[in-house]
Amino acid sequence: xxxxxxxxxxxxxxxxxxxxxxxxxxxxxxxxxxxxxxxxxxxxxxxxxxxxxxxxxxxxxxxxxxxxxxxxxxxxxxxxxxxxxxxxxxxxxxxxxxxxxxxxxxxxxxxxxxxxxxxxxxxxxxxxxxxxxxxxxxxxxxxxxxxxxx
Numbered sequence: 001x002x003x004x005x006x007x008x009x010x011x012x013x014x015x016x017x018x019x020x021x022x023x024x025x026x027x028x029x030x031x032x033x034x035x036x037x038x039x040x041x042x043x044x045x046x047x048x049x050x051x052x053x054x055x056x057x058x059x060x061x062x063x064x065x066x067x068x069x070x071x072x073x074x075x076x077x078x079x080x081x082x083x084x085x086x087x088x089x090x091x092x093x094x095x096x097x098x099x100x101x102x103x104x105x106x107x108x109x110x111x112x113x114x115x116x117x118x119x120x121x122x123x124x125x126x127x128x129x130x131x132x133x134x135x136x137x138x139x140x141x142x143x144x145x146x147x148x149x150x
Contacts, residue, residue: 029127032067042149050077053139059146060133069095069126075105075119076135076144084116091116091135093144097126110134 039059046061048054054077056064064070076093079085085107092110097103103124106115135144 032063032127035066036063036146037148039146040148042145045143048073048077048144050074051080053141054080054135055141055143057143057145057149059149060144063131063146067127067131069124072105072126072131072133073144075121076107076133079107079117079119080142082117086139088116089136089138091142093133093135094130095121095126095133096130097124097128101125 036059039057039062042057042059044058045055046057048056056073060073064073072095076091085091088107088109090110092108093105094107095103095105101123103121103126104118105121106118108115132147133144134147134150135142136150137143
């Protein structure tokens with residue numbers, strides 16, 4: 001079912017204090033979250049366009065395309081040139097969207113709570129309040145995946 005079909009089949013309540021666009025985004029966020037939970041493992045991986053050594057699982061590709069957040073994966077790959085990030089064979093990347101639609105992307109080694117680095121995103125229209133992407137491997141082949149795909 002396409003996004004347009006969902007809007008036609010389930011129109012937002014225009015009497016609510018939220019507008020049509022906000023209602024549609026909330027509905028899409030719920031659908032996206034539900035669909036992401038179904039990715040468990042991956043039969044295919046896709047090379048990220050910025051790097052010959054960074055790959056994405058099927059779940060990450062789905063998130064990038066349907067969550068309109070290819071930029072998130074660009075951020076993750078762009079920071080692989082940082083020696084503090086690159087030396088970690090396992091990286092837990094977390095995007096948290098604030099109420100003002102700004103966001104913070106941070107990375108840890110998965111064990112410590114203190115981030116290795118953080119990047120401020122001044123504005124995002126990302127649908128979910130937060131998402132975690134895991135990246136693991138060796139410097140020559142790092143794979144980004146959803147938590148459910150590991």
